[in-house]
Amino acid sequence: xxxxxxxxxxxxxxxxxxxxxxxxxxxxxxxxxxxxxxxxxxxxxxxxxxxxxxxxxxxxxxxxxxxxxxxxxxxxxxxxxxxxxxxxxxxxxxxxxxxxxxxxxxxxxxxxxxxxxxxxxxxxxxxxxxxxxxxxxxxxxxxxxxxxxxxxxxxxxxxxxxxxxxxxxxxxxxxxxxxxxxxxxxxxxxxxxxxxxxxxxxxxxxxxxxxxxxxxxxxxxxxxxxxxxxxxxxxxxxxxxxxxxxxxxxxxxxxxxxxxxxxxxxxxxxxxxxxxxxxxxxxxxxxxxxxxxxxxxxxxxxxxxxxxxxxxxxxxxxxxxxxxxxxxxxxxxxxxxxxxxxxxxxxxxxxxxxxxxxxxxxxxxxxxxxxxxxxxxxxxxxxxxxxxxxxxxxxxxxxxxxxxxxxxxxxxxxxxxxxxxxxxxxxxxxxxxxxxxxxxxxxxxxxxxxxxxxxxxxxxxxxxxxxxxxxxxxxxxxxxxxxxxxxxxxxxxxxxxxxxxxxxxxxxxxxxxxxxxxxxxxxxxxxxxxxxxxxxxxxxxxxxxxxxxxxxxxxxxxxxxxxxxxxxxxxxxxxxxxxxxxxxxxxxxxxxxxxxxxxxxx
Amino acid sequence: xxxxxxxxxxxxxxxxxxxxxxxxxxxxxxxxxxxxxxxxxxxxxxxxxxxxxxxxxxxxxxxxxxxxxxxxxxxxxxxxxxxxxxxxxxxxxxxxxxxxxxxxxxxxxxxxxxxxxxxxxxxxxxxxxxxxxxxxxxxxxxxxxxxxxxxxxxxxxxxxxxxxxxxxxxxxxxxxxxxxxxxxxxxxxxxxxxxxxxxxxxxxxxxxxxxxxxxxxxxxxxxxxxxxxxxxxxxxxxxxxxxxxx
Numbered sequence: 105x106x107x108x109x110x111x112x113x114x115x116x117x118x119x120x121x122x123x124x125x126x127x128x129x130x131x132x133x134x135x136x137x138x139x140x141x142x143x144x145x146x147x148x149x150x151x152x153x154x155x156x157x158x159x160x161x162x163x164x165x166x167x168x169x170x171x172x173x174x175x176x177x178x179x180x181x182x183x184x185x186x187x188x189x190x191x192x193x194x195x196x197x198x199x200x201x202x203x204x205x206x207x208x209x210x211x212x213x214x215x216x217x218x219x220x221x222x223x224x225x226x227x228x229x230x231x232x233x234x235x236x237x238x239x240x241x242x243x244x245x246x247x248x249x250x251x252x253x254x255x256x257x258x259x260x261x262x263x264x265x266x267x268x269x270x271x272x273x274x275x276x277x278x279x280x281x282x283x284x285x286x287x288x289x290x291x292x293x294x295x296x297x298x299x300x301x302x303x304x305x306x307x308x309x310x311x312x313x314x315x316x317x318x319x320x321x322x323x324x325x326x327x328x329x330x331x332x333x334x335x336x337x338x339x340x341x342x343x344x345x346x347x348x349x350x351x352x353x354x355x356x357x358x359x360x361x362x363x364x365x366x367x368x369x370x371x372x373x374x375x376x377x378x379x380x381x382x383x384x385x386x387x388x389x390x391x392x393x394x395x396x397x398x399x400x401x402x403x404x405x406x407x408x409x410x411x412x413x414x415x416x417x418x419x420x421x422x423x424x425x426x427x428x429x430x431x432x433x434x435x436x437x438x439x440x441x442x443x444x445x446x447x448x449x450x451x452x453x454x455x456x457x458x459x460x461x462x463x464x465x466x467x468x469x470x471x472x473x474x475x476x477x478x479x480x481x482x483x484x485x486x487x488x489x490x491x492x493x494x495x496x497x498x499x500x501x502x503x504x505x506x507x508x509x510x511x512x513x514x515x516x517x518x519x520x521x522x523x524x525x526x527x528x529x530x531x532x533x534x535x536x537x538x539x540x541x542x543x544x545x546x547x548x549x550x551x552x553x554x555x556x557x558x559x560x561x562x563x564x565x566x567x568x569x570x571x572x573x574x575x576x577x578x579x580x581x582x583x584x585x586x587x588x589x590x591x592x593x594x595x596x597x598x599x600x601x602x603x604x605x606x607x608x609x610x611x612x613x614x615x616x617x618x619x620x621x622x623x624x625x626x627x628x629x630x631x632x633x634x635x636x637x638x639x640x641x642x643x644x645x646x647x648x649x650x651x652x653x654x655x656x657x658x659x660x661x662x663x664x665x666x667x668x669x670x671x672x673x674x675x676x677x678x679x680x681x682x683x684x685x686x687x688x689x690x691x692x693x694x695x696x697x698x699x700x701x702x703x704x705x706x
Numbered sequence: 707x708x709x710x711x712x713x714x715x716x717x718x719x720x721x722x723x724x725x726x727x728x729x730x731x732x733x734x735x736x737x738x739x740x741x742x743x744x745x746x747x748x749x750x751x752x753x754x755x756x757x758x759x760x761x762x763x764x765x766x767x768x769x770x771x772x773x774x775x776x777x778x779x780x781x782x783x784x785x786x787x788x789x790x791x792x793x794x795x796x797x798x799x800x801x802x803x804x805x806x807x808x809x810x811x812x813x814x815x816x817x818x819x820x821x822x823x824x825x826x827x828x829x830x831x832x833x834x835x836x837x838x839x840x841x842x843x844x845x846x847x848x849x850x851x852x853x854x855x856x857x858x859x860x861x862x863x864x865x866x867x868x869x870x871x872x873x874x875x876x877x878x879x880x881x882x883x884x885x886x887x888x889x890x891x892x893x894x895x896x897x898x899x900x901x902x903x904x905x906x907x908x909x910x911x912x913x914x915x916x917x918x919x920x921x922x923x924x925x926x927x928x929x930x931x932x933x934x935x936x937x938x939x940x941x942x943x944x945x946x947x948x949x950x951x952x
Binding site for chain 2: 111112115135136137139140142143144146147150154190191192193196205207425657658659660661663
C-alpha cells in the first residue's frame with residue numbers, strides 16, 4: 105500500500121510540540137492518557153489502511169450519482185457510517201451524558217487528519233452528522249435533543265447543514281427559504297437548498313437537515329434568520345413518515361466525487377415540518393458555531409489531501425530514474441546509470457516546498473484544535489484568551505492549507521511530469537479534490553474579509569496581542585540555540601512588518617474608507633498566513649533542537665534534523681514573500697475599487 | 707474456559723534496524739513499537755472469538771518493563787479481560803518462556819496462545835518451550851481452529867499441504883495467518899481498557915542457557931536494473947545468469 109501520511113510527524117506535533125497529555129489534567133479529559141491517545145491514532149490508521157484508503161480511487165471512478173429521485177454512493181459510505189456510530193467516533197466530542205466520548209479536539213483533529221489523508225471523500229459524511237447533532241445539542245430543547253441526537257451519533261441518521269440557496273451563496277442575508285408557524289409548535293418550511301454535502305443516500309434511514317430559514321415577518325438581512333431541524337422523514341408514532349423533503353439532484357463535481365452534493369427541495373407539497381432550534385432570529389449565530397468547526401475541518405481536509413499528495417510524489421521521486429547529476433565543471437557522465445529524480449535540486453526544492461506547506465499546515469491546525477480545548481476545558485481565567493486565539497486563527501487555518509495546498513500538489517504533479525496528468529497516478533485526483541476546499545465553508549475571499557475586517561480588529565485588537573505574545577514566546581525559546589537565532593530574528597522582523605502593515609490599513613478603516621480597508625484582504629491573508637506558519641515552523645524547529653541536545657528522543661536524530669532543515673527551507677523560500685505582500689498593501693494606488701476604474705473590466 | 711494469550715512488543719515494520727554495544731544489542735533509540743501482529747491479529751482475536759462463543763476469560767501476558775504497557779493496553783482495548791506483566795527487562799527466549807510458564811501454571815489455563823513468531827527475532831521458540839515446561843501438547847502454525855466441548859480440531863500448514871490435528875484441552879497453540887481476522891479496537895474499548903486490571907508481577911530467577919554473541923544486517927540490496935519491456939531476451943538472460951532464479 106502506498107504511504108499517505110507520516111504518523112511520526114503527527115505524533116511529533118501532538119505529543120512533543122503540543123503535549124496532548126497535559127489536557128488530561130483537566131476534569132473533562134481526565135479519563136484519557138497518552139497511551140489512549142496513541143492507541144486511538146494507531147487504530148484509526150489501521151482502519152484507514154484497511155477500509156478507507158482502498159476505496160479512495162474507486163469513489164472517484166464511481167462517483168455519487170442521482171437517479172430516479174435517489175442518490176447512490178459507494179457502499180463504503182454505509183460501512184463507515186455504521187463503524188463510526190458503533191465505534192463512538194461520531195459522538196467523540198460530545199459530553200458523556202449525551203452518549204459522547206469527551207475526546208479532546210486536538211486528538212479528534214489528529215484522527216480526522218489520518219482519515220482525510222486516506223480518503224478525503226469519506227469523513228465528511230460522519231463529520232457533518234456530528235456537527236449537525238452538535239448544533240441541536242448546544243441550542244435545541246431537550247425534547248429535540250432526545251428525538252434526534254442519539255440516532256445521529258449512532259450513525260443510523262445522517263446530518264447536514266443547509267445554508268446555500270440558488271440565489272444566496274456567500275451572501276446569506278439573501279436567503280428566502282420560509283418558515284410559517286403551524287400553531288402546534290412546528291413550522292411549515294418552504295424553499296430550496298443547494299450544495300448540501302452528504303444530503304441523501306441509501307445507507308442512512310433518515311437525514312436531519314439543519315436549515316436556515318426566515319420566519320414570516322422576520323427582519324431583513326442576517327438578523328432575521330432562524331435555524332430549524334427539518335428531517336427527511338419525520339417521526340410518526342414508532343416509525344417514520346415522509347416530511348416532503350425532495351432530493352432534486354446531485355451536483356457532479358471536478359473532485360471529491362464520492363462525496364455527494366445534493367439539491368434539496370423543502371415543502372414542494374406544503375407538507376414539510378421543521379422545528380425551531382433555540383430562539384428565533386438567532387439562526388446564523390448558532391450556525392456559526394458549526395461553521396467555525398467546519399472551517400477547521402476544511403483546513404484539515406486540505407492539509408490532508410496535500411499531505412497524501414506529498415507522500416505520493418515523494419515515493420515517485422525516490423523511484424523514478426531520469427537524467428544524470430551535473431558534475432563539477434558542468435558536465436554529465438552520459439555513460440553512468442540514470443539517477444533517481446529526487447537527486448535533482450529542483451525536484452528537491454519542490455518536495456521541500458510540499459513538505460513545508462503540509463507539515464506547517466498540520467501544525468497550525470493542531471495548534472488551533474488545542475486552543476479550542478483550552479478555551480472550553482482549560483483554566484477558567486485563560487479560556488477567553490484561547491477562544492480569541494482560535495477565532496483569530498480559524499480563517500488562516502482554513503485558508504492557508506486550501507490555497508497553498510493547491511500549490512503544493514501542483515508542485516507534486518510537476519514532479520511526476522506527464523504521469524502527473526494521468527490517472528495511473530493519484531496526483532491528478534488530489535489536485536482536483538483539494539480545489540473545493542478554498543470554496544466551501546466560506547471562500548478564500550470571505551475568509552480574508554473575516555480575518556482583516558473582523559478578527560484582527562476584534563476586541564480592539566486583543567486577539568492580535570495574544571497572538572503576538574505567542575509568537576514572541578516562540579522567538580525567545582528559539583533564541584536559546586545559536587543555530588536558530590537567525591531565524592528567530594527573521595520572524596521578529598516579519599512580525600513587526602505585519603504590525604506596521606495592519607496599522608497602515610487601519611487608517612482607512614478609521615477614516616471611514618471601509619471598502620478600501622478590506623479591498624486587498626486576500627493579499628493580507630497571504631501575508632499574515634505566511635508569518636503565522638513561520639511561527640509554527642520555528643516552534644517545531646525549537647522542539648526538534650531541544651530533543652537533539654537533551655538526548656531525549658522519541659524519534660531518531662535524522663527526524664529532528666530534517667525538521668530543522670525544512671524550517672530553514674521555509675524561511676529561505678517562503679517567508680521572504682511577505683515583502684511582496686507588504687509592498688502591495690502599502691501602495692496607495694487603488695486599482696480594484698469599481699467607482700474609480702469603471703471601464704477597465706467592461 | 708480460561709485462555710492465556712502471550713503478546714510481545716516488536717519494532718514497527720518501518721523501523722530502520724541498527725545495533726549497539728558492539729553489535730550485541732538492538733539500538734532502540736527513536737524506534738516506534740507495536741504489538742507483534744501474529745499475537746494481535748490471530749492469537750488474541752481467535753481467543754476472543756472462543757470466549758464470545760463459549761464464555762470464559764481472556765488474559766494477556768507480556769514479559770517486559772512498564773514501557774510495554776502501551777501494547778498491553780491495546781490488547782485490553784481489543785477485548786481481553788485482564789493482563790499480567792512480568793516485570794523484567796527481557797532476556798533470552800528461555801528466560802521469557804520460564805516467566806510465562808510460571809504464570810500459566812499458577813493460572814491453570816485451558817489454552818495458551820502465541821503468535822507463530824515475533825516479527826523482530828523470528829525465533830518461534832517460546833511457544834514450544836512453554837508447552838514443554840507445562841507438559842502440554844503444542845500445535846504450531848495453526849490456521850484454523852474449531853472447538854467441540856473440550857476438543858479442538860486444528861488445521862496447520864505443512865510443506866506442500868495441510869495437517870489436521872485433534873487435541874483436548876489444555877494445550878499450547880501458535881497462531882498463523884488465517885486463524886482469525888484483525889480487529890481494530892474501537893473508541894469505547896480503548897476507554898474501557900484503562901480500567902481493566904493489569905497485574906504486574908516480579909520475574910522468577912532463571913539460569914540463562916545462551917547469550918547473544920553478535921548481530922549483523924543482511925547485505926545491502928543491489929541497485930535495480932531496468933530492462934526495456936521489449937527486450938525479453940535480456941530479461942531472461944539476467945534472471946538465468948545473474949539472479950539464478952530460472
